[in-house]
Amino acid sequence: MATKTLDERIVKTPGVCGGKPRIDSRRITVQNIVVWHDRLGWSADEIASEYDLELADIYAALAYHFAHQSEVDKAIEQGKAFVQEMRQETPSLLAKKLRGEA
Numbered sequence: 001m002a003t004k005t006l007d008e009r010i011v012k013t014p015g016v017c018g019g020k021p022r023i024d025s026r027r028i029t030v031q032n033i034v035v036w037h038d039r040l041g042w043s044a045d046e047i048a049s050e051y052d053l054e055l056a057d058i059y060a061a062l063a064y065h066f067a068h069q070s071e072v073d074k075a076i077e078q079g080k081a082f083v084q085e086m087r088q089e090t091p092s093l094l095a096k097k098l099r100g101e102a
């Protein structure tokens with residue numbers, strides 16, 4: 001098996017994961033890695049073992065983030081805004097029922 005260089009581990013493919021940078025041959029985006037690592041506090045080892053990735057994939061994703069931080073952070077914020085919008089447009093049926101509204 002040929003060894004991949006760091007720049008071969010992160011790819012962008014139109015139509016796959018919305019064209020976001022992702023780990024080659026996987027549907028795991030750089031954005032996912034950043035959230036798991038930086039926001040949830042998972043170690044690179046934890047992410048690699050949980051998702052059957054090589055440590056080099058995790059570090060390549062983190063390196064990509066540092067090189068393109070504003071792009072990745074903007075995508076994370078857009079995702080949060082989308083979730084908030086969807087929550088407002090489609091309120092939880094369970095929450096309504098618990099409040100006695102349903």
